[in-house]
Amino acid sequence: MLSTDSPSSSFPSCGRAEALRDYAFDELPADERLAMEQHLAACGDCVLELDRLRLTTAALHTLPDREIPQRFAFVSDRVFEPSPLRRFWNSGTLLGQNLLGFASACVLAAALVVSAWHLSAVSRPAEGRTVVQSASAAAASPEQINAAVAKAVAQVRVQIAEGDAQMIRAAIQTSERKRDAEYRDQMVAIGENFMVLQKRLNMTYARLSSDEVAGSGAGQ
């Protein structure tokens, strides 16, 4: 590595080395730039130093820029970035899934309790209060929650069974009524048919008897 000492800090001898370099790199303010140009017209050292600087920078510029071997491109986060819920699900693994499973179970239990309370409140207000009390007490421990849920499920089952029995009874009654009506209709139809047949038979007898009478008259 080269030394950091400036090898030509005393050159040019006029003492305007820094201003000259600022001038060479176009960093000199406009008024000082004009003064430097006037100085250059009279100072041979500064002209020589300026030529050296320009030669050096020209030599440095012989190093070409390289083309970048691979272009960069960014894509929209909104398209490829997973949703916050998905990131939580993916990153949380067991923890996230367990939490969600527990939350699902809680929601299901709450739905069952509320549903049972609602059904009981409609049919039997006194028992409904019991369910609500059980639900509020259920928050205390999992055993109480399970007992309350089992009780609510049993009540719902009883209600469903009662409903089913009522429906079956009503269906049987309807069916019986329908069958009686059909029987009556059939009997009426049979009666009517019998009467029609009887009339036709009477008419046939009447025609035969009239033919016999006509035949005997002609024979005499």
Add this chain to the structure above:
Amino acid sequence: MIFRAVEDADLISRVRCGDVEAYNLLVSRWEKRVFNYLLRLTASPDDALDLSQDAFLKAYQNIRKLDDPARFGPWLYRIAHNEAYSLFRKRRPETALEDAATERNPAPGFPMDLSLAVTAALDRLNPEQREAVVLKVYEGFKFDEMAEVLGCPVSTVKSRLYTALDLLKTELAPMNTRSVSRGNPC
């Protein structure tokens, strides 16, 4: 130069509104310069490419923190500078750039092309001097912008640059008078 700065500022405001394509346009404007800057610091195309990508990614992530969009260039180079020095510290905590420079030195004194001589002369500068030369001569930054990139006062920047130029002048004197004069007869 002013027109370009205004356009960059416009693109930056679009990027801040979530326009990724505006950032891609911004990247396409700066990627070659940033890559060459990092290539001259690291002397490794692979490192320069990786660092460029990291720098652009960090710039995208932090673009809302850029106070003055007209100063995007120095701000981006500051990120690239930090990325490069972070890599050097990770690899070689003590010696950083200095050993990297000596590794890529061609042997001095050989009859070589001017660009090789320039490479050799640059490699013999210390890292701060070399970076000052790269930022001024190759990237064309003003002193205040260089100070922003390097995180030091303008006086320090000028000291590093002028010391480096004195050394390069001595190193390249016999050659640049021949080659450059031969290449530029005027």
